[in-house]
Amino acid sequence: MAKAKRATAKRVIKRNTATFLEFPCHTFLQGDKTLVFFSADPKVMWQVLSINRKVEDKNEGYQRALSQSRVGAISRFIDSGNYLPQSLLISLDNSEVVEKEGQKVIKIPNSPDSGWVIDGQHRFAGAKNAKKNILLPFIAFIGLDLIDQIQLFISINKEAKGVPSSLYLDLLRVLPNQYKSVAEISKERASDIGTELKKDEDSPFYARIVVTTAPKQGEISLTNFVRKVTPLIQPGKGILNAFTQVEQRAIINNYFIGIRNVFNKEYKRTDSIFFQTLGFGGLLNALPSFFSYTLKEYSGFTAADITKVFKKIDYFDFSTWHSKGTGNSAEIEAGNDLVMELTSVTEKENIQIGSIRV
Incomplete structure (x- = not known):
């Protein structure tokens, strides 16, 4: 040759x-x-x-x-x-x-x-x-x-049709890391986290993350899951980057267990905003602030810890998110609403939560 x-x-x-x-x-x-x-x-x-x-x-x-x-x-x-x-x-x-x-x-x-x-x-x-x-x-x-x-x-x-996102994420697993960028490795890890959570019968995500079909009411796509989780775990950038994959999965899972525990009425809705693009995006945008506060307040991020935090704002009306529209700006607005609510009830504790940066 x-x-x-x-x-x-x-x-x-x-x-x-x-x-x-x-x-x-x-x-x-x-x-x-x-x-x-x-x-x-x-x-x-x-x-x-x-x-x-x-x-x-x-x-x-x-x-x-x-x-x-x-x-x-x-x-x-x-x-x-x-x-x-x-x-x-x-x-x-x-x-x-x-x-x-x-x-x-x-x-x-x-x-x-x-x-x-x-x-x-x-x-x-x-x-x-x-x-x-x-x-x-x-x-x-x-x-x-x-x-x-x-x-x-x-x-x-x-x-021309691009490679389906779910297929692209599956194919990433086959490639050795030397052929992947940092962003691709982060996406692969996020995909693995989503795949494990959808198989866990005790997780709020059980059977709710879909890979090969379009998501129905109460479901989110793996592509959407990866889109929002990747920035949280990306090396050197994400707030969860220093944790192991098992710990990252537990943090995300505990966050949604806390949501399920406190906002059960919205969680049980067939069209739960928590598992729509806007709601899921807003919650993930707010996660860094809730994680920082919970860790500082309770020295951990167990399901019980984050449940205590959400109980401080148990009056928050998630039903208003159903009319917020779509798109990244709507997700940012939703997430900031949630962070501002937590800030308003914790000001007396002299803990700075901050707003979401994107």
Whole structure:
């Protein structure tokens, strides 16, 4: 494999000053279009392909601007020895496929703007900038007009589906930690906590966290659980980051046991706000303040400890949260309401609770 790569690189370098770049290729039909498949050095192809397909007035194009952070991340991914097997979709102008020495060869004019990247621009730029040399697979239309290019771009980006969040969280478990970011490791831990809680028959979360189906009334998705728990446990940042995973799970579980003990009427509702996106988000936003206060007041965070704290505000009307709306700002408002209520009844104790920071 290494010899083949070196041979290809030498051949391309020799032709860099030639009229055409030539690459062995295969052709195939899709509908009435002939597509060409070949591999090439992205550093060489960068000289003849453009990222943004300009329209006639040269002021507009159909591609999105490159995200330099994404480009950098891909470059680092490649330099770490990882693979990038996905093909780039391009359109070539004034190129042709010819027979040469018994095989098909695509001839591309060795000049700027000989073609356009329809899909895969970030992978292209990241591979070009990487220190490590790799070959990229290209699939090319030849002579595709601008309207067809734009239609393809819109279709690909409109219809493309991201990996389902629940599947993504499951797949994270398979990867060794060396391939994960700190944020991904935190998400994996949060996912593990949620998975354990939904199996615990004594937990308020028992059978309430769903993974593969849309949550019904009284349920929350694992994705939503992970979204709110991850910031609490993230190393160096989250208020629970210094605790073990078992302790983190117990803290979150005890928090909701306290809620269940004191606000049982709302807890038992079929459409309990505690297990809706807004209610769960508001409660998790408030958890750091309740955790700090309970720990200081009772030197612990058992279910009994947090129950005592919630009893101080047992008149709090959670039913008002049902009309707060949705979104991050509504979650912040709900959480701050709860923290302010606790603050109001503990001011005489000279304990500073503080507001939620996001």
